[in-house]
Amino acid sequence: MAENRQFLKRENTLLLGGPASARVVDGEVEVFGHRPKKGETLISRPWRVLPIHALTDTVLELSLGAGHSLRIVEEDTIPDSWRSLSERIGINSRVIVIGGVDSGKTSLVTFLHNQAVKKGIPTIIFDLDIGQSDICPPTTIANSGLYFKTVPSLHLIRPDKIYPVGYTSPSYNPKEALDKARLLLKEGEKRCVLINTDGWVGEGAADWYKASLVDSAIPSHVVLLGAESGPLLNDAIAKSGAEVIKLDVPKMVSPRNHEARRLIREMNYARFLRGASLKTIPLSWISFKILEQEGENYPSITDYLNDVVLDIEKCGCAASKKIIGHEGYDLSDIGIGLISYVLSENDTVSSIALFMGIDPKKQIARIYTPYNDTIKRLAIGGVILSSTFEELHVYRQRV
DSSP, rough: OOOEEEEEEEEHHHHHHHEEEEEEEOOOOBBBOOOOOOOOEEEEEEEEEEEEEESSEEEEEEOOOTOOEEEEEEOOOHHHHHHHHHHHTTTTOOEEEOTTTTTTTTHHHHHHHHHHHHOOOOEEEEEEOSSSSSOOOEEEEEEEEBSOOOSSSSSSSOEEEEOOOOSSSGGHHHHHHHHHHHHHHHHHHSSEEEEEESSSSSSTTHHHHHHHHHHOOOOSSEEESSSSOHHHHHHHHHHHTTTTEEEEOOOOOOOHHHHHHHHHHHHHHHHHHHTTTTEEGGGGGGGEEEEEEOOOOSHHHHHHHHHHHHHHHHSSSHHHHHHHOOOOOOOOGGEEEEEEEEEOTTTTTTEEEEEEEEEEETTTTEEEESSSOOOEEEEEEEEETTTTTOOOEEEEOOO
């Protein structure tokens, strides 16, 4: 990365797009309410923008990677409405944030967390955004433990409990996503809870799903960030008795296209699969759970794999080029697998993995994972990845 120094006037904001980093050499800044110490390095990840607001005249040392962006604006990019909301958050508040894709939900949750911590109120973060998750792998949801420190980014917070969903949006399997969210939302009673949600909003199934989340969350505040509530969500909010706060999408939020969101997920698969290796495990050791909506209807993992392979062959996607002409259900030699999850005894995720198929003759499974203990239970999702973590296809049973 190229390094240079950047002077930032008091009350100006540097919008630093990744990959890049900044270190405060002199002065004082805030990032979503987090005040870094002198010498602390602030990381702006690829396809993300970090708003560094100068509280005093400031000198930053920047390291800039290929594809970075720099922009200085002569104002604080945190809306006054966000500051007003943060002042209403107390020790037992339960806040759920609902909005469309790239509406600023994660930024708002980060800011609310930091403002609460600065008031002496630790928070528990619930990350229900399975397509653009921060504290857990893509295709999962998670909560943090009680967190006492401010952060410039939620990805620095470690998850406490992780549950598998198996897809990059709840729209693929709303029931599974809701069941897992309900398990998670039982946590955090009598604490300050901040709930980030996915960007699936609108009428029909999306309205039902968000209404069901509100029913389960029992919120004190429902924040609609640039989103209109449907009739079912309206009813759920009224039933909950929560205060409704409608906020506009901040003008500095930059929408990401579909490809950028996919590339962010691929980067996060790699993050959580770091140090993985291919394991060969006897099938008799493993109990499989298929997360597909009709997964319980498959007599065996072989039947499921057969349908997945047939679907890949027909999809005309990048995965089909690899699988056409390949024989058998051991996919490790062609470098593709299904996103999967090593489960603990209480159905939480111990590690993510790639399920790369089976050899029925040898009665073995091929599993690519950083998990080094005995694998007894494996949940199988519907996202097909390459061995370099590229999203190739999504399998969903045709009915």
